[in-house]
Amino acid sequence: MSLDSSQTMTTPDGRTIGGVVMEMKHITLRFGGVVAIKDISFDIREGEIRAIIGPNGAGKSSMLNVINGFYHPQEGEVWFEGKRRKPMKPHEIAHQGIARTFQNIALFKGMTTLDNIMTGRFTRMKAPWWQQAIWAGPAEREEVANREVVEKIIDFLEIQAIRKTPVGRLPYGLQKRVELGRALGAEPRLLLLDEPMAGMNVEEKEDMSRFILDVNDEFGTTIALIEHDMGVVMDISDRVVVMDYGAKIGDGTPDEVRNNPAVIDAYLGVAHD
Amino acid sequence: MFYREAGDFKTSYAADGQTFPIAFDRWRYMIVVAIGFLAIPLFITEYMANAVLIPFLIWSVIAIGLNILTGYCGQVSLGTGGFMAVGAYACYKFMTGLDVWYVSACEGGANLFFLCTGVATYSVLFELPEFNIAFSVLMGGLTTAAVGLLFGLPSLRIKGFYLAVATLAAQFFLVWLFNKWSWAYNYSASGQINAPTRELLGFEITGPTATAEVKYLFCLTILFLMAWLARNLTRGRLGRSWMAIRDMDIAAEIIGVNPLKAKLSAFAVSSFFVGVGGALFFSVYLGAVEVGEAFGIQKSFLALFMIIIGGLGSIFGSFAGAAFIVLMPVLLKNIMVGGFGWPTDIAAHFEFIILGGLIIFFLIVEPHGLAALWRTLKEKLRLWPFPH
Ligand SMILES: Nc1ncnc2c1ncn2[C@@H]1O[C@H](COP(=O)(O)OP(=O)(O)O)[C@@H](O)[C@H]1O
Ligand SMILES: [Mg+2]
Numbered sequence: 034m035s036l037d038s039s040q041t042m043t044t045p046d047g048r049t050i051g052g053v054v055m056e057m058k059h060i061t062l063r064f065g066g067v068v069a070i071k072d073i074s075f076d077i078r079e080g081e082i083r084a085i086i087g088p089n090g091a092g093k094s095s096m097l098n099v100i101n102g103f104y105h106p107q108e109g110e111v112w113f114e115g116k117r118r119k120p121m122k123p124h125e126i127a128h129q130g131i132a133r134t135f136q137n138i139a140l141f142k143g144m145t146t147l148d149n150i151m152t153g154r155f156t157r158m159k160a161p162w163w164q165q166a167i168w169a170g171p172a173e174r175e176e177v178a179n180r181e182v183v184e185k186i187i188d189f190l191e192i193q194a195i196r197k198t199p200v201g202r203l204p205y206g207l208q209k210r211v212e213l214g215r216a217l218g219a220e221p222r223l224l225l226l227d228e229p230m231a232g233m234n235v236e237e238k239e240d241m242s243r244f245i246l247d248v249n250d251e252f253g254t255t256i257a258l259i260e261h262d263m264g265v266v267m268d269i270s271d272r273v274v275v276m277d278y279g280a281k282i283g284d285g286t287p288d289e290v291r292n293n294p295a296v297i298d299a300y301l302g303v304a305h306d
Numbered sequence: 307m308f309y310r311e312a313g314d315f316k317t318s319y320a321a322d323g324q325t326f327p328i329a330f331d332r333w334r335y336m337i338v339v340a341i342g343f344l345a346i347p348l349f350i351t352e353y354m355a356n357a358v359l360i361p362f363l364i365w366s367v368i369a370i371g372l373n374i375l376t377g378y379c380g381q382v383s384l385g386t387g388g389f390m391a392v393g394a395y396a397c398y399k400f401m402t403g404l405d406v407w408y409v410s411a412c413e414g415g416a417n418l419f420f421l422c423t424g425v426a427t428y429s430v431l432f433e434l435p436e437f438n439i440a441f442s443v444l445m446g447g448l449t450t451a452a453v454g455l456l457f458g459l460p461s462l463r464i465k466g467f468y469l470a471v472a473t474l475a476a477q478f479f480l481v482w483l484f485n486k487w488s489w490a491y492n493y494s495a496s497g498q499i500n501a502p503t504r505e506l507l508g509f510e511i512t513g514p515t516a517t518a519e520v521k522y523l524f525c526l527t528i529l530f531l532m533a534w535l536a537r538n539l540t541r542g543r544l545g546r547s548w549m550a551i552r553d554m555d556i557a558a559e560i561i562g563v564n565p566l567k568a569k570l571s572a573f574a575v576s577s578f579f580v581g582v583g584g585a586l587f588f589s590v591y592l593g594a595v596e597v598g599e600a601f602g603i604q605k606s607f608l609a610l611f612m613i614i615i616g617g618l619g620s621i622f623g624s625f626a627g628a629a630f631i632v633l634m635p636v637l638l639k640n641i642m643v644g645g646f647g648w649p650t651d652i653a654a655h656f657e658f659i660i661l662g663g664l665i666i667f668f669l670i671v672e673p674h675g676l677a678a679l680w681r682t683l684k685e686k687l688r689l690w691p692f693p694h
Binding site for chain 1: 535538539542543544545546547549550552553554556557558559560561562563564565571619
């Protein structure tokens with residue numbers, strides 16, 4: 034399939050996805066002798082759900098870390114919204130509208146659900162510190178306005194009952210959901226999810242899949258996600274990148290990827306001739 | 307069912323976000339404030355003020371300050387005593403007319419930007435007027451904020467235990483500095499600083515003839531304002547960025563918190579509080595200060611004990627911890643010396659044992675301190691007399 038970067042495209046199941054939001058060009062990332070990512074290129078398009086799959090240690094999380102600035106690749110270029118991105122710190126990238134969740138939950142354990150999501154709105158709040166210090170009109174109004182957005186996210190994720198619970202006390206599945214809420218708090222342009230369903234039971238996975246689809250659908254958020262469960266990936270994603278030992282071995286729609294011999298190899302270990 | 311949250315519904319997010327969302331708590335708070343400002347000054351005695359009330363108020367300011375840095379932002383500091391000293395000496399300089407010198411003649415060397423490489427003759431360039439006490443205390447706080455910012459720089463690179471050691475270095479350096487730097491103590495022969503009489507609105511706040519109730523009300527007003535500022539800062543965006551850094555610095559970065567700004571602002575705000583506390587400690591409470599004695603390492607530990615016992619990350623806990631540490635020795639002394647007739651030195655030893663035991667207890671059993679015990683008690687009261 035050949036794509037023009039500014040053109041929209043239609044997926045096999047009839048969804049229209051937009052132009053290129055983010056493009057990785059020939060990314061290579063090394064840790065000493067270990068090559069975590071080998072010359073990988075792919076793009077993420079407006080409004081799509083883009084999955085990154087591959088066995089453990091394939092370099093998927095490293096790729097997200099490159100996108101949000103924790104790792105700086107030795108080679109390659111990152112293009113965001115049509116511009117080449119210079120090396121940036123993670124907090125600067127957050128201000129560009131890229132939010133994420135982590136493979137191992139990274140919530141603010143001492144804070145409540147509400148405060149976690151409220152903290153997620155950090156980039157959306159502007160009142161200067163001295164206005165916060167005296168709780169001046171603009172600071173208070175901003176706090177209330179943002180609280181309203183947070184309440185909408187809480188309703189959306191159906192976590193009203195744990196609003197004021199310190200997140201450290203919540204069960205694993207709910208913590209994952211709150212972490213998604215915190216990322217949504219930023220109203221991101223691009224949302225990165227690192228194994229959002231890892232360690233969940235079937236029911237929790239279904240809930241999470243539904244939330245991801247709804248986020249994409251209702252807010253039009255572009256999503257890149259890493260997932261192990263092939264069933265889930267095939268169900269919810271528009272396009273899939275497959276990685277193995279740091280290299281890209283497949284890229285396309287779920288159907289194309291499913292029938293790709295190299296991918297079958299990597300997943301099933303079946304020899305081809 | 308003494309204490310209830312049920313039936314106390316909020317119809318706006320502003321109401322839900324206020325400091326005391328529960329009507330009962332709001333009433334209790336107003337009553338405490340009214341007692342503090344109106345009732346206590348009526349029957350305050352010299353002993354009560356000097357042994358209990360004034361130290362409690364001043365230590366509360368300091369404990370809130372340290373709690374902002376350690377409890378809210380997760381950066382351990384053992385430099386509190388040193389920062390109190392900065393507040394005290396800066397306040398002293400502003401009270402007594404800060405003098406700025408320059409090199410008027412430089413023999414046998416080059417004069418580079420006021421720095422003479424040869425034999426220098428100094429002259430006073432200008433001297434500021436003697437400021438009133440409120441402004442001097444404020445300047446004490448602001449100067450300490452700047453110094454705290456400087457000593458906060460290592461926190462960008464090092465964490466936890468190593469940062470604690472770096473702040474310990476600040477503690478020793480600052481005490482050494484105020485011992486050696488004669489400009490700081492106005493060249494007095496004893497090396498001490500003494501608070502002259504200074505007024506505010508016609509009332510003597512400092513000096514030997516200032517009265518207990520005026521000193522008390524001055525400290526109470528400052529504490530009231532400072533606690534209000536701390537509360538506002540910690541419930542807003544800046545406070546959330548501190549807590550985010552404390553709980554998970556990597557996640558804080560990906561939501562847009564600049565660790566440099568969050569940590570340095572915590573150091574600056576915290577030091578401002580500690581500096582104001584140090585300025586009051588010197589000018590209103592002690593009146594005369596020798597730096598090693600008044601602002602030694604023991605003060606750093608005392609402040610740390612207060613927030614551990616009171617509760618890390620809690621403004622209320624800062625008050626509780628300060629009250630506890632100030633009151634406990636007074637109570638124990640009255641019981642052991644006054645009640646049982648024990649010698650004072652044995653009583654002092656017991657004081658240390660009890661304090662040490664309590665710190666171990668809180669660290670192991672209740673890391674969130676008295677503030678958490680208070681919360682638990684409220685939960686119990688809500689259910690009382692039914693167990694579930
Ligand atoms: N910070 C790091 N330092 C050294 N090696 C790393 C680091 N991060 C990842 N790696 C290595 O890069 C490879 C890919 O890891 P990762 O991206 O976590 O894989 P995945 O998420 O696909 O399971 C692994 O071999 C891992 O050991
Ligand atoms: Mg991974």
